[in-house]
Amino acid sequence: MDGNGRWAAQRSLPRTAGHRAAEAAVIDVIEAAHTAGVEWLSLYAFSTENWRRPAAEVDVLLRLVRRAIRKHALALHTRGIRCRFLGVTDPRIPPALARDIADLMALTRDNRRMTLTVAFDHGGRRDIVEAARSLIRDGVPPEQVTEESFARRLPHPDMPEVDLVIRTSGEQRISNFMLWQVAYAEWVFPRVLWPDFRAEHFWECLEAYRRRDRRFGGVQAPAPTGKRH
């Protein structure tokens, strides 16, 4: 969700106004992915590093997330979207938000049409460290540690590898996002700021991904997995 701050600055609004405007983009992209038949969509909402932002901004962000969850829970559920969260371990997350997150996951756990993973308080390195810890704790002998067995220790091990990462506002960094899963991902970097990002931009990104696949692969990809950052 890059570009909220710049979007707000261009309009001489406080940064938090950019976060508010981001909600429409989120809903539009979920809707577009759903219609396009994308089965796995992930959104990078908040990184472990984002806690370093000013407390007031973090506070507003947390409130916005909570409001969005409550507002859209039923719509997500009726569309058959399974909602999951990646991260969400920091004690600074307010109990009320933690409960809403748990409720949303419980409500939609049996849906299968599309899985929406919201990376919230997420850090790719932390996930890898946690997986390593769990292997050591269980005393797994080194020779038995393979890429596959390691991947099973990551959160949501049923999630397939990422096919496409979309990073908005022209930023070209990974920023600690699902480090393990993006190993073979295609990346696109549209210049549009996140609050302005709409379904048609999403379609363009999918189109770019399809062209690229045709050029390099020769293997027809299954239903593309949009990874929105």
Place this chain on the structure above:
Amino acid sequence: MNDAAAAGTDADPLGPGSMLYRLTRQARWGLVATRAIVLEAAHPQIGAALITNSTFVAHPWRRLRNTVLSSQRMVDPDARVRQREAARLNRLHARITGIDAEGRPFNAADSEARAWVVATLFESAVTMCRLSGESLDGPTLDRLYAEFQSFLALMDPYGGKLPPTVREFWRYYASVVEERLENTEAVHVVLDRLFAQVPAPPLLRDQPAVWAAGRALAGPAATAIIVASLPESLRARLGLAELPGTRTLMHAAYLSTRLATRVLPEAWTRLDTVMTMLDPVYAPQRNGGAPAGPPVLDGLPVLEGLRRGAAKAGALLRLLTPDPETASDGDSTVRSASRFFSEVLDQTGDGHLDWPDLAAMAREIATRLDLDAQDEDRLFAAFADWWRELQKELDTDGDGRITGHEYAAAAAAMAGSALVRIADVLFDVTDTDDDQTIDAREYQALFRTAFDHDPGEGDAGERLSRGEFVRRFLGFMAGRRHSGVYDRMFAQS
């Protein structure tokens, strides 16, 4: 089967072959226990002990869970588990003494009173069978009675006894009802307050509106059913009129419990199952207090499906209803002194803080950890020290108890060294293997939940050091921070 059962009776009147063992595992045992409580409350000794010391009005679900676990331990297949539980109950009751409103002393370990408790349970079990159209023949009745006699003997080996035969029992029962039972305050607390104000069980805690609506119907119905099944003369003495139609309602209720027990799959009408439905954290404990693993719902896909359905409905309801917490202090982890007073400290729910409130906390911890006599004494002594400290510093008008107002005015300035001692003792008794850390198993025993993500505290990790454990306890008790696990132990349920 009769032979096997008879053999079981000779060898082991309380074990898995007994009628009591089966009865205490059926959901309708709850009906027996509830009716028996009314008869017990009318006994002056028991009524006084209930009214001054018991937490069942403020925390009925916790009390119910403890009672269920306790009665199941009393008929455990392992005789040592039964002995241990009987000894624990005796210690627990010996601590409940005092003087009632009319100046008469009472003692929860009193032999006559205890015989009456067992008598009411027997009589209520028989009544339940009779009203649900399941008459017990002579030999069966004798056998059930013998089991209750063994039950009392286990509890009170040197004390009072029930009459030797069933025939004499009915005379004894009638004479107690006629001569001993009174119109006590406790009876009316049970009938009027318990059913009308019973807080939501853990499953429905987040849907107060749903619960209140259901309770408005079920509360009076439950009262009517219980009242209609009481002995006629007692009903008159308690000033309880029988409303038209209540007898039919009562028969229908009892009949349906029997039908349910017969027709539904056995697992559905098991008490454990019902308890697990009401309180997802509840997990029946096995012998010796080893924490039970997954709940009893294994192998019950239908029930698991129901539970998931209920969980989903609950989640949706919570997400759709306007959030009550945002208006108050939902996002804050600190609560006000007066809320802490009413939610946590005032365990008996009578509006002031005195020794029975703190004793109830100590009792809850001792019950959960299944402490032996020595550890239990240490724990109660630490709580008694805290009570003295509270009295000295907060009881400004010197009436021997602390009001919510007195607490709110001065609590913040308290030194709280006695609380640190409680935390220390609590750590010691929880740390059963003495390795100076609380591991997952010990944590489970105390909090009845696995190490989990506690929103108020952050991730517990794999083990808790003494320092961290004490810090969390003090954070909850003194700093009044919300804490999932301590809230579940003292405030909710």
